Amino acid sequence: MLPVLLGVLLLVAVIRPADEQHGDRYVSVRHVAALKTFEQAIVRRDAAGFAAPAAGADAVLQALPACARDWDATQVGAQLASVDAALLRFSTRPNGRVENKLGLDATRWFDAAGAALAATLEAPQYPGQRFRLGCADLARALAALARADARMLDALAWRGTVPQAALARWAPQQQVEITARHVMRRNPWNGIAGCIYLGQRDGDPAAPSHVLAAGAAQARLCTLPAMAAASVPSLPSPLPPPITLPGEPVGPLAADDARWSVPPSLMTMLAPLEALRQPSRALYRLYTEGEATPADDPSGYRYGANRIVLDGAPIDVGFSLQLTIDPALQALAQKTAACYSGSHDICRALGIQRAEDGARPPGHKLLEGAMVRMAAVAVIDVASGRIEALAGGLSPCARQEVDGPGREAHCDKRLPYPVRYRPDALLNPAVYHDAMPASTIKPIMAASFLADAGAGARLLAAERSAMQRPGAPARHSLRGELMRSDSARFLDRMMCIDGGEQPCRRPWEVQAAAQRFGWNAGCAEAIAAGAGDPCGRHDLLFGRAIDATAEAGLVQPLATPIAYGRLMSEPQGAKLGAPMRLRPPAALDAGILRRCAAGADGARGSDDDWEKCRGGAVVDVVAEGWGQGHARASALGVAGMMSTLAAAANGQPALRRPYLVERLHGVGGTPLNAAVTRWGLAEPRPVGITREAAEIILSGLAHSHREGTARSACEQVFDAKRCRGIEWLAGKTGTPSFPSDGLTLDELALLCRDPAAAKKLAKDKDKPAAACSSLRPYKWYVAAWRSEPTGPWTKAIAVLTERNWHRASGQVHGAGDRGPNPAAEIALQIAGRQVGAIAAAAP
Incomplete structure (x- = not known):
């Protein structure tokens, strides 16, 4: 046995220096070098001297006799021909990643392969260490490229879809670039990733109904009772295994495909939690390589080992996620x-x-x-x-x-x-x-009107009384204006044209109301240059403000920042792309307000009220009142606004901001209590809107x-x-x-192609x-x-x-x-x- 073990250790020592480690990912430097020989051989089919591969074994052996002993020449010839055919399909399919028909030039590849075999290579990751490619490396690279109808082609960088800045370093005729990033794989020596569970049985998150599993090994692991949940007394035991979902919905799917149940881009949303879901990551090791600490110790971050026994062997398992998705x-x-x-x-x-x-x-x-x-x-x-x-x-x-x-x-x-x-x-x-x-901002505006210190009580009483009468709301009631989305009348109220207090404070009351609906988070403080722009953003994972920290600012929670909602904001500088901030309160010119309220025709109550408003800061505030200007929201942010309104109408005193991750847990369903300050759910917040309003x-x-x-x-x-x-x-x-509303596509094509015609059309159609x-x-x-x-x-x-x-x-x-x-x-x-x-x- 001893000679065998020494042989294994020597083999690892020889092979692994040519492997580059990236946490839970690895890539063979030899494999990348072998694949890069195809960069010189994948060319336009109309290139001078293009020669498609001949599938015969004799042609292969004649082209590269040095590999006669190591290659199955018949198989290599067939694979070269299949890659060439796949390239033709890839480059001629509708809306391909490239602009011209491509093929594999056999002569160019054999020349590149021969040169690679003769050269001594050095990887930047291992300075001073030199190695050579072998014929087996080239055969493995060709097999990887040909596998599954050359599926790898979709993962590579192609001329036609890479930015011009990247093309600057390519050779003039180069059509493709193959880098380590394109061929990284999961590291098979570092345990099994944690599971991603969705759904609930009888409303209990400890009993998920579905699991997202990549491959047979994870599907087997994630359907085990010890992984899926802790025991749930209210549900039958043993629980049936969760339904396996094979991945995200990509491309056309049949109506009964299970992948419809998974949100698109889910793995991108969950990317920050890979530090805990992958056993090779540093944060996972920090939690598991020491003994568990008491739950009331906020700085220990210790969980203890998270292992499961499979086929008699203990295996490290990443922490699992329970999502809120139905x-x-x-x-x-x-x-x-x-x-x-x-x-x-x-x-x-x-x-x-x-x-x-x-x-x-x-x-x-x-x-x-x-x-x-x-x-x-x-x-x-x-x-x-x-x-x-x-x-x-x-x-x-x-x-x-x-x-x-x-x-x-x-x-x-x-x-x-x-x-x-x-x-x-x-x-x-x-x-x-x-x-x-x-x-969609009108519910926010209406909430601020009903809470107004001056007219709010009268408006509330009038609307409460009108609700007792059957039928549709009266036209000039707040409810009627909401029903018909009467923006001009809403702006009358917001700008105090309805007789409100002067100077008018209501725009900034609307701004404050937006914060009660969960918008404008991160907008209050000035942001340093280059520090990003948190204004109106939200953590998708746990519903936190994205600038939230724990332990006196020493720890930033894992988060996926997304656009949520902002209203009554402005750039904090003149530079393009400057961070946003809350618009500071300002006195608005009453004369300009009255002129804007009357519109271009100067008559109040007509269709053009508040349109084409001109005059200083008033224009920007009016634009925000239309829900335009610098106001922005995502679908999730608008749904969160409505959820807050509905919770208030239900009489809820507090609610959580929308969140995607219910909990993280280890084997057996044990939650990560000790690490709660690192990733835990945001606490419920007061609703901030009265039930009556x-x-x-x-x-x-x-x-x-x-x-x-x-x-x-x-x-x-x-x-x-x-x-x-x-x-x-x-x-x-x-x-x-x-701006193009009302123009035809023919008119738009003319506008965007011919500046002179665009000016005339813009004037004739009264379009900017x-x-x-x-x-x-x-x-x-x-x-x-x-x-x-x-x-x-x-x-x-x-x-x-x-x-x-x-x-x-x-x-x-x-x-x-x-x-x-x-x-x-x-x-x-x-x-x-x-x-x-x-x-x-x-x-």
Whole structure:
């Protein structure tokens, strides 16, 4: 045995110096060097002297005789031919990652391989240590490239989608770059990653219903009772194993695919917790390599060993996560987003139909047959603050604007959006995309009006009395203005044109109200240059402010900062991209306010009130009152605002900000109590809005789908009679500014191509030259719904959509704020199925 063990140790000593360690990742330096020989051989098929590989063994041995003993020449020849065929498919598929047809030039590769075999190589990670490639290294690299129809090609960097700054270091004819980052693998010597659990049985988070598992080994581990949960006395024992989910929803999926139940980009959202989920990471070792410390010791961070015995051997296991996601609700939200962004088979599977489309698929008159180009959906449980769904969808052509060098032939070339590779734009839009919140801020504004020290009590009494009368709210009541989204009257109230106190303090009361709704976090203090911009951001994982610290600022919690919501803010400097801060209180010129209130025609009460306002700081404050200007929110942030309102109407004294991670635990369900200051949930906060005020606001919003701005959307999902009878829903629409509203795609193409014609068209159409700006035709809808008609508000949902364009007319859908709001339709489709108002489609 001793000679065998010494041989193993010698083998490790020889091989492992050519391996680079990256925590729980590793990469073979030899493997990267061997793969890089293909950088010289992958060329354009029309390149001079291009020679596709010959599959015969004789050609292989003749080209590189030095490898005759080590290679199966027949297999190598077949693999070279298969890689060449895969490159042709890869480079000619619709919207590929490259701009030209590519192939594998066999002669160039054999030359590069021969040169690599003859050279002595040095890796920068191991200065002074030299090594040589062998024929076996080249064979392994070729096999890796050919595996699974050359699936590796999608992971590499290609000319056509990498930034110009990166291309500067490439050779003139180089088409691809292969680096260590592209071929890193999980380190097989460092234990097993912790599990990711979703769902609950009977509302108990200690008994998850689903688990996300990558590969058979983790699926086996994560379905063991010792991993999934501690014992739950209220549930039957033993519990059935959780349902295994194979991964995130990527690409077209069948309607019954289990991956619909997983939020897109979930692993990106959870990335900070990999330090605890991966046993090789330093934070995991800090917790587990010492004895556990008492739970009341805030600085110990000790848990003790976290191991499980598999097949008789103890194995280190990373800490597991229990998420708040409801798999059934997530699947419904994700499928609905996919349906509205062009997946007609999913529409049929869900039984989704729209009144104006009849028996045809939703959006069949629009480009790509898609109702929207983008949809983002967030759903929050009102009582707990748990995030139960984060869904998002892009139409195929919208996706191609950010994931490749061009659009497919059927995509309309007149669309005024540049095509460029932006992987960040492919992330889940429910949390990684923000927009001007527009009229969705009206509940915040209404809450500040009802709390006003002067007129608030009178307004509250008048609205309380009006609620006792049946029927729709009166036009000039606060509830009626909410129902119809009367922005001009809201601005009258905000700017004290209704006779409020002078100088007017209400804009800053609205700013303070936004903070009570969870917005404007991190905006109060000036931010040092280069320190990032926390204003209006939120920790997705545990619901904390992202600048929160523990132990007198010595410890920063693990967090995933995302855009949440900000209102009445401004840049703290003139430099582009300067951090935001709260707009400081200022006296606004009363004369300018009166002139802006009357609009361009000078007549109060007309359609142009508060439009085209000019004059100093008033303009910026008015823009914020429209929900435009510097105001920004994500779908999650708008849903969180509505969740706060619904919790207040339910009489909750406090609530948690929305959070995604319920708990972290070790083997057997033991939580990480000793480390709570490092990652724990944010504590519940006082609601900050009176129950009476919240009930009044929701009462106005409950008429939006009956006689207000969401009525046309409701009548696409239900008929008019049913919409009038819906009492389980209260919602608010919003339409951010879009300069191109009303222009056709032909006019837009001219505007963006010909500056002189653009000026003339802008003058003739009374449209600003900003029509070619980056602004998109968004629509918002936010709502709360009840599971029981007379029960408490149970869920809050927010939907952000990017409208699509009509094929025939070239106009954007719902131009001029006319027509159904697709964001409201999506919310109604989801909520209607959740409460049983829409029957589930037959399987």
